[in-house]
Amino acid sequence: MKISCDCGAFIARLRSFPKNTPGRLVCYCNDCQTYVEKIKRTDILDPYGGSEVIPAYPKEIEILQGLDTLKCYLLSEEGTYRWATSCCNSPILNTKPGFPWAGIFHTAYTNQNPTALSELGKIKSRIYGKYALAGAPFKISEEIAFRDKLVVIPFIIKGKLLRMDKDSPFFCADNATPIVKPEVLR
Ligand SMILES: [Zn+2]
Numbered sequence: 001m002k003i004s005c006d007c008g009a010f011i012a013r014l015r016s017f018p019k020n021t022p023g024r025l026v027c028y029c030n031d032c033q034t035y036v037e038k039i040k041r042t043d044i045l046d047p048y049g050g051s052e053v054i055p056a057y058p059k060e061i062e063i064l065q066g067l068d069t070l071k072c073y074l075l076s077e078e079g080t081y082r083w084a085t086s087c088c089n090s091p092i093l094n095t096k097p098g099f100p101w102a103g104i105f106h107t108a109y110t111n112q113n114p115t116a117l118s119e120l121g122k123i124k125s126r127i128y129g130k131y132a133l134a135g136a137p138f139k140i141s142e143e144i145a146f147r148d149k150l151v152v153i154p155f156i157i158k159g160k161l162l163r164m165d166k167d168s169p170f171f172c173a174d175n176a177t178p179i180v181k182p183e184v185l186r
């Protein structure tokens with residue numbers, strides 16, 4: 001599986017996708033909405049303010065081209081590193097050092113292959129509904145419900161046991177310093 005930015009300058013390969021992914025997840029939280037508002041990409045949200053991501057392990061990501069297009073954003077000094085590209089301002093994925101999780105935006109999968117996610121089926125979990133816009137025709141957990149944890153916990157446990165946070169192409173050899181100096185969005 002390959003993921004890319006909107007214009008195709010940035011391309012990465014996911015080595016064993018979809019073997020490990022927990023599937024399609026949508027987050028309606030304040031931070032995820034604020035982020036795309038700040039980078040002016042609210043067009044990637046669903047009509048109720050949701051960001052759809054399909055996680056993969058950082059270790060399974062191999063950047064094939066466009067490393068120099070990467071930008072790294074933070075909403076506060078401590079927090080999730082949100083990666084996008086400078087070429088066409090595409091959000092790509094969210095990560096945290098030392099955590100076996102790269103939440104890759106659905107658009108990064110479908111930019112070059114509109115049916116890339118069809119084999120994953122329906123959305124498995126929708127969280128932080130308390131921040132969602134009203135009127136959604138599907139159920140969104142108020143925050144993170146037990147059933148939402150069941151969707152992602154096997155992925156996280158397996159990732160921790162197998163150290164799938166390591167060798168992330170987004171962090172230096174110390175597995176903590178982002179390869180690009182993060183910009184704090186204010
Ligand atoms: Zn691009």
Ligand SMILES: [Zn+2]
Nearest residue numbers: 027028029032
């Ligand atoms: Zn969120």
